[in-house]
Amino acid sequence: MSAQLRLHELTSRIHHLLECSGVSLVLNCPEVALRHPLLSLFFLTCHCPMIYSDALTEHALLENERIWALCDIALQSGRCVGYRDEFIEKAIGSLAIAPLERPAGILGFLICINTQPYAFGEGEHLLLEQYLPIVAQHVESILGDACIPSAREDVESDIVTDVREQSEFISLVSHELRVPLTAIKGYAGLLQAYSVADLQDQGGGMRITAARQQHYLDIIMAQVKHLEVLVGDLLDVSRLQAGRLALRCTRVDLAQICRYVAQLMQYRLEQQQPGRYHIRCNIDSALPYAWADPDRVQQVLTNLVENAVKYSPEGGLIEILAYTCVARLPLTKDYRSSKRIYATIDANHKSINRAQTARILQMAYITVRDQGIGIPAHLQGSLFRPFTRLNQPHAGQVTGVGVGLYISRKLVEAMQGQISLESSEGQGTSVTFTLPAEDQDKE
Secondary structure, three states: OOHHHHHHHHHHHHHHHHOOOEEEEEOOOOOHHHEOHHHHHHHHHHOOOOEEEOOOOHHHHHOOHHHHHHHHHHHHHOOOEEEOOOOOOOOOOEEEEEEEEEOOEEEEEEEEEEOOOOOOOHHHHHHHHHHHHHHHHHHHHHHHHHHOOOOOOHHHHHHHHHHHHHHHHHHHHHHHHHHHHHHHHHHHHHHHHOOHHHOEOOOOOEOOOHHHHHHHHHHHHHHHHHHHHHHHHHHHHHHHHHOOOOOOOEEEOHHHHHHHHHHHHHHHHHHHOOOOEEEEEEEOOOOOOEEEOHHHHHHHHHHHHHHHHHOOOOOEEEEEEEEEEEEEEOOOOOOOOOOOOOOEEOOOOOOOOOOOOOEEEEEEEEEEEEOOOOOOHHHHHHOOOOOOOOOOHHHOOOOOOOOHHHHHHHHHHHOOOOEEEEEOOOOOEEEEEEEEEOOOOOO
């Protein structure tokens, strides 16, 4: 079935639901900043009309400035608005307009008309508002299906992919932000309901104890910290993609960072799930100081340990291994200033003839290894892409927006290192990243 037929069918279903005289589906949004990306693509690729209606007066209605004023009101309020007046024809007694909104933007409006002057009361408005999300989802699906090119240019295909990824990203982030906000609102509401003046009832008994108040406040603060992490991750992604993330590289004690992260994560896990996880450090005594940003190294290591916890639902041992290895770099590449390092490792750790290479670089390796559910081979290729989450059945509901590994990869590469992953389904996962040691040739 073509997109036009599906859209006409959708308007007919709304017509029968509301039992009104006519329904017009207008695919348009006057505010460019709020417009859904699929709208422009739909008209560009499919050359379809803007209005789908079973009403006889839709074109005349849309020429009326009051209609567009009502559309603006509906757009700003996000709700259904009504009007009772003689518009173009005296036969039209009442009218209701509602916006079709999805996370990626506004798709258009529904214009419902009736010959009766008071046909759209509070009940009809409530019914329409409850039905709006379903209608908007159907419209988005129809436009998306129509815009998928079967034999079009690659550019158009890329646009469709970008639009879908944008929509998925907005939906994911909206959900992740809504969860802590809902908790904060709920517990703050409880505290508000039991105000200071109402701590004791008329009999002198406590309506809400101080311990219970503290418990509510602890939950609110935990959710605030969760929001801070989410917003921080999104800001990091924005800066990384724009190339505006500043690093403060200096001499870094990797052993100290590894032990600190292990102790911090162990403490957090014991607070949440006592005895379920054990984090152990195994640090090579010859581990050198690294040349990196200490805050970002800690961020990367924390991300990797948190991922290990997420994908180890049964608990168990999580190891942090830190060791050293030797790498060769060509003379023309200065690892402090080059954008990327291509290093070859001397697997035997034997002495390297300096006549064969202009710089010998010692690399520090840090591995986070778990005994969790592992990652199937066909899913490993997408792990370091932004907004990727592996919602495997055995892992339960994985939280987060899926940017931890992406941020880790970008940070490690910015510090002239590399990151890699090894995993087998059911046998755990190991993630290793490298950092250049402090310059041994520095005088």
